[in-house]
Amino acid sequence: MLWKLIYLLKVYFSPLNVFKYITFRATYALVTSLLVSLLLGPFIISRLKRLRLEQVIREYGPQTHFVKAGTPTMGGILIILSVLISSIIWFNLSNPLVLISLFTLISFGILGFLDDYIKVSKRNPNGIGAKKKFMCQVVLAFIISLLMVKYLGNKATVLQVPFFKRIHPDLGVFYIFFATLVIVATSNAVNITDGLDGLAIVPFTMCMGAYGLIAYLAGHIKFAQYLNILYVPYSGELAVVAAAFVGAGIGFLWFNAHPADVFMGDTGSLSIGATLGAIALMTKHELLLPILGGVFVIETVSVIMQVLYFKATGGKRIFRMAPIHHHYEQEGLPESKIIVRFWIVSLIFVLIGLSTLKIR
Numbered sequence: 596m597l598w599k600l601i602y603l604l605k606v607y608f609s610p611l612n613v614f615k616y617i618t619f620r621a622t623y624a625l626v627t628s629l630l631v632s633l634l635l636g637p638f639i640i641s642r643l644k645r646l647r648l649e650q651v652i653r654e655y656g657p658q659t660h661f662v663k664a665g666t667p668t669m670g671g672i673l674i675i676l677s678v679l680i681s682s683i684i685w686f687n688l689s690n691p692l693v694l695i696s697l698f699t700l701i702s703f704g705i706l707g708f709l710d711d712y713i714k715v716s717k718r719n720p721n722g723i724g725a726k727k728k729f730m731c732q733v734v735l736a737f738i739i740s741l742l743m744v745k746y747l748g749n750k751a752t753v754l755q756v757p758f759f760k761r762i763h764p765d766l767g768v769f770y771i772f773f774a775t776l777v778i779v780a781t782s783n784a785v786n787i788t789d790g791l792d793g794l795a796i797v798p799f800t801m802c803m804g805a806y807g808l809i810a811y812l813a814g815h816i817k818f819a820q821y822l823n824i825l826y827v828p829y830s831g832e833l834a835v836v837a838a839a840f841v842g843a844g845i846g847f848l849w850f851n852a853h854p855a856d857v858f859m860g861d862t863g864s865l866s867i868g869a870t871l872g873a874i875a876l877m878t879k880h881e882l883l884l885p886i887l888g889g890v891f892v893i894e895t896v897s898v899i900m901q902v903l904y905f906k907a908t909g910g911k912r913i914f915r916m917a918p919i920h921h922h923y924e925q926e927g928l929p930e931s932k933i934i935v936r937f938w939i940v941s942l943i944f945v946l947i948g949l950s951t952l953k954i955r
């Protein structure tokens with residue numbers, strides 16, 4: 596928001612006119628959140644250590660994880676703070692879609708923080724409890740979905756289908772439930788994926804970068820017409836929001852890269868996942884999320900397959916351990932190799948997803 600004050604000074608210094616451009620503010624929102632996360636990181640990590648907010652490792656997990664015991668968790672605080680500081684300077688806080696994004700980040704961040712805090716401070720691996728956490732996610736996502744329908748206007752309940760420019764199903768009142776499902780599913784998919792150093796933050800950052808580009812195009816009537824995508828008024832400002840997340844994601848990776856100095860915790864995974872789902876919905880490209888976020892889909896499906904097969908066969912497993920990143924660990928692959936290969940797969944999914952903007 597501070598950018599508006601600087602912009603007003605353009606009467607005295609005309610180059611300040613550049614502050615009104617989304618591309619300019621997105622660039623500096625990314626730079627700001629990146630620098631803030633790099634500067635705040637060591638301080639936050641030292642505070643998490645001093646407060647003994649450290650990860651407890653499950654005994655039945657991969658042996659290679661035992662050395663991780665004591666790694667500070669709840670590092671998602673760093674991601675959230677970096678985005679919020681960048682938002683004060685560069686976001687258009689009078690834009691309802693921007694405010695919905697921030698409400699999603701903060702509300703799911705508080706939920707994740709409470710879960711982490713109980714797990715770590717009370718040494719209770721159940722946290723606030725899976726059922727209670729899920730219900731809170733559903734209630735928050737439902738509220739966020741109601742806000743979206745209110746501010747996205749008459750196109751709110753319309754879906755765009757990748758590859759098919761003329762198919763625009765309108766879900767009507769059912770859109771609220773669909774949107775709630777997208778937000779909860781994305782939040783939990785990122786949460787499940789966050790099981791190796793950097794494994795969740797890089798695909799998330801790639802997806803956010805893609806949605807930043809999509810938001811810019813969908814919010815620009817000429818680009819929207821050229822690409823035959825729905826023009827979503829005011830969604831262009833979500834490009835600045837997405838850019839801030841990209842910067843915060845890269846900054847967090849500086850500390851979460853293998854061997855990680857900090858884990859994001861549910862504080863991070865639930866909040867960034869929910870916000871990714873919300874931005875996918877607000878740019879009206881929610882059906883692109885399973886393609887762009889292909890790694891999150893693979894991770895989640897591997898768990899569903901494992902649990903269903905385990906129950907159906909009375910104890911047999913498809914994978915040596917789910918989610919699938921643990922399967923490769925049990926196969927003997929080094930963690931760093933698994934992580935980088937998942938990043939490469941994520942990049943392929945993002946490029947395929949973005950190509951659908953043209954192939955339609």
Ligand code: 57M
Nearest residue numbers: 656660668786789790791792793858859860861898916917
């Ligand atoms: C989220 N949490 C990590 C860290 C991170 C149903 C089942 C799939 C649930 C799943 C589960 O518990 N998921 C919870 C994954 C945990 O990471 C913490 O959690 C936060 C994210 N929410 O920020 O604070 C562990 O992951 C490792 N880690 C890193 N680097 C990172 O940057 O190494 C995390 C971030 C950390 C650390 O070791 O402790 C997690 O894995 O729990 N359960 C599982 O994923 C378990 N799978 C399992 O039980 N499979 C079963 C059935 C149920 C499918 C099977 O295959 O038969 C595995 N995870 C672990 N141990 N840790 C296996 C057992």
